[in-house]
Amino acid sequence: MNYKTKIRWALLSGITAAICWIIGDIFVAGFEVNPADYPLFSKTYADLVDVDLAVLMLEGSSQRLLFGALIGAMTATLFLPGIWLSYQFFRNRSSWYALFIYFSLILSVVLSPLGHAVYFYVGEIHKAIYHTDASAHPYLLEVASAFTKSLYISWGVAIIVMFASWLAFSILIFAGKTFLPKWAGLLTPFFLTLYQLPLRYILPSSDLKGYIGSAGFNISYLLFFVVIQFLFIKRLPQEKTAYAN
Numbered sequence: 001m002n003y004k005t006k007i008r009w010a011l012l013s014g015i016t017a018a019i020c021w022i023i024g025d026i027f028v029a030g031f032e033v034n035p036a037d038y039p040l041f042s043k044t045y046a047d048l049v050d051v052d053l054a055v056l057m058l059e060g061s062s063q064r065l066l067f068g069a070l071i072g073a074m075t076a077t078l079f080l081p082g083i084w085l086s087y088q089f090f091r092n093r094s095s096w097y098a099l100f101i102y103f104s105l106i107l108s109v110v111l112s113p114l115g116h117a118v119y120f121y122v123g124e125i126h127k128a129i130y131h132t133d134a135s136a137h138p139y140l141l142e143v144a145s146a147f148t149k150s151l152y153i154s155w156g157v158a159i160i161v162m163f164a165s166w167l168a169f170s171i172l173i174f175a176g177k178t179f180l181p182k183w184a185g186l187l188t189p190f191f192l193t194l195y196q197l198p199l200r201y202i203l204p205s206s207d208l209k210g211y212i213g214s215a216g217f218n219i220s221y222l223l224f225f226v227v228i229q230f231l232f233i234k235r236l237p238q239e240k241t242a243y244a245n
Contacts, residue, residue, distance in 0.1 A: 007085060007236065011229055014082020018222035020075040021116075025215035027068025028119045031056055032210035040130060048141050049126070050148055057123030058130055069120035073113035080109055082225060086169065088236055089178040097177070101169050108162035115155030122147045162217070166190035179235040187227050192220035 001009075033055045035042040041054040057065055083105045090098035125144045129137055166189045172178060173185035185191075196216045203209040212219070 007088070007233065010081035010085040011225060011233070013078045013080075014085060014225045015222060015229075017075055017078035017082060018218050018225060020078065021072045021218040022215045022222065024068045024070075024072030024075075024116065025218055026211045027064050028060075028072070028116070028123070029056060029068070029214040030207070030211045031059055032205050032207065032213070033059065034205070038130070041126070045129075045137075045141065049144060053122060053148060053151075054126045054129075054144070057119070058127055060123060062124060062127075065120045065123045069117045073117040076109055076113045076116075079221070080106065082221075083109060085228070089180055089232070090172075091177060091179060095177075097168075097172060101165055101172065104161060104165040104168070108158060108165055111154070111158035111161060115151065115158045118147065118151045118154055122151050159217075163190055163193075179237070180232055184227075184232065187224065189217060189220040189224050192223050193217050196220070 035051050035055050038055045038058060041049055042051050045054075060068075083102070086105065087093060087098065087102040090101075092098060093102075122144070125140060125147050129140045129144060132140065170185040170188045170190055173180050173188070174182050176182060178184075193216050196212060196219065199212055200209065203212070
């Protein structure tokens with residue numbers, strides 16, 4: 001497989017992964033919920049649960065939540081060729097900073113499936129609390145607390161590593177360490193995610209707001225790979241110089 005073909009397949013893989021994760025995010029967490037509609041959590045157990053998280057998935061069927069969790073968790077590896085493609089834009093790929101960013105982004109992909117899949121368990125345990133007799137709630141609340149803590153740790157670490165890595169990538173673009181124009185540093189997934197934040201305040205409560213809120217970072221991944229395809233792919237060196245550094 002020649003270098004140009006590898007680039008094309010890596011780009012396709014990255015786009016496919018982003019689409020799968022957008023679908024997964026929407027199915028597992030793409031809800032716009034008013035906590036006041038569920039006083040069991042917003043009032044009765046407000047001091048024992050993360051209220052917003054507890055009510056988030058109550059309206060989702062088990063089949064929907066399971067599909068959303070699995071399509072993301074089982075397609076995460078498709079991001080890896082896209083990460084490799086991003087790495088190709090470094091002028092000196094043997095430098096410590098290029099390798100550090102490359103492996104940090106790989107680590108973010110490796111960490112993501114667990115955090116994404118745990119949403120299913122968090123959603124299901126809070127649905128169980130909502131639909132069972134109060135006599136069973138003490139034990140279920142303990143389980144819910146453990147699942148929620150697992151989500152905080154697994155998803156939180158993955159997001160921190162991901163954001164930090166893409167921010168560092170942007171900084172290196174600004175510093176002229178890549179084949180990309182310096183202004184392209186404003187088009188990495190880090191900044192593309194920030195640009196979406198105002199929409200969460202501008203948009204009225206709706207399904208669309210829930211979709212964007214849940215899938216924001218993977219929408220950014222999709223836009224990033226599309227931008228690479230249409231604006232920057234020709235900036236990569238030819239095969240004979242691609243591995244010269």
